[in-house]
Amino acid sequence: EIVLTQxxxxxxxxxxxRATLSCRASQSVSSSSLxxxxxxxxxxxxxxxxAVFSRATGIPDRFSGSGSGTDFTLTISRLEPExxxxxxxxxxxxxxxxxGGGTKVEIK
Amino acid sequence: xxQLVESGGGLGQPGGSxxxxxxxxxxxxxxxxxxxxxxxxxxxxxxxxxxxGSGATTYYADSVKGRFTISxxxxxNTLYLQMNSLRAEDTAxxxxxxxxxxxxxxxxxYEYYMDVWGKGTTVTVSS
Numbered sequence: 101e102i103v104l105t106q107x108x109x110x111x112x113x114x115x116x117x118r119a120t121l122s123c124r125a126s127q128s129v130s131s132s133s134l135x136x137x138x139x140x141x142x143x144x145x146x147x148x149x150x151a152v153f154s155r156a157t158g159i160p161d162r163f164s165g166s167g168s169g170t171d172f173t174l175t176i177s178r179l180e181p182e183x184x185x186x187x188x189x190x191x192x193x194x195x196x197x198x199x200g201g202g203t204k205v206e207i208k
Numbered sequence: 209x210x211q212l213v214e215s216g217g218g219l220g221q222p223g224g225s226x227x228x229x230x231x232x233x234x235x236x237x238x239x240x241x242x243x244x245x246x247x248x249x250x251x252x253x254x255x256x257x258x259x260x261g262s263g264a265t266t267y268y269a270d271s272v273k274g275r276f277t278i279s280x281x282x283x284x285n286t287l288y289l290q291m292n293s294l295r296a297e298d299t300a301x302x303x304x305x306x307x308x309x310x311x312x313x314x315x316x317x318y319e320y321y322m323d324v325w326g327k328g329t330t331v332t333v334s335s
Contacts, residue, residue, distance in 0.1 A: 135321040144325035195267040202252040
């Protein structure tokens with residue numbers, strides 16, 4: 101099983117600031133099979149990024165993904181008020197298709 | 209519009225059973241892999257199970273293997289999760305989610321990331 105470790109657990113930032121979220125895998129996530137999701141309380145999770153750096157339909161370009169192998173990053177270039185949420189990475193290279201523990205981005 | 213609507217949640221007894229359903233619309237259901245993902249109180253998202261478009265291939269998290277069964281009825285555009293031997297730790301919001309299919313010149317294969325999600329159904333396991 102590929103274990104994904106996200107850091108930090110919580111990120112306290114102000115609107116307009118840059119957010120950098122990390123996702124580290126216990127083994128190489130080959131074929132770039134890594135996705136990022138945004139989740140707000142009471143709502144359905146939302147796909148942001150797939151295949152490490154490809155933005156999903158309708159996702160603004162302030163969201164970007166990068167990385168390879170075992171280290172991946174989600175960057176939000178300038179936080180908007182609606183971006184404060186919990187973010188999860190997920191690997192879909194091999195079953196079980198595990199999620200990371202999440203990073204909460206909260207308003208400072 | 210692509211839509212997924214879960215149902216079947218509620219109160220289950222420890223050791224008991226529940227069956228969740230997910231009705232899909234707005235896309236060719238049989239062409240896509242589908243997954244169940246849950247969110248327990250105070251925890252993060254946990255992938256539970258997935259199935260290929262035909263239902264012939266299934267995958268499970270270790271935490272539910274042998275207790276939960278994923279299935280689908282493509283004639284009814286519906287995904288199911290049969291949950292047996294329920295435990296308190298199965299208490300969660302359960303989301304149904306649609307996977308992705310990749311078509312190239314020589315291959316057609318499923319990707320198990322989720323581009324559309326339902327709003328979830330709540331399962332509470334308690335005596």
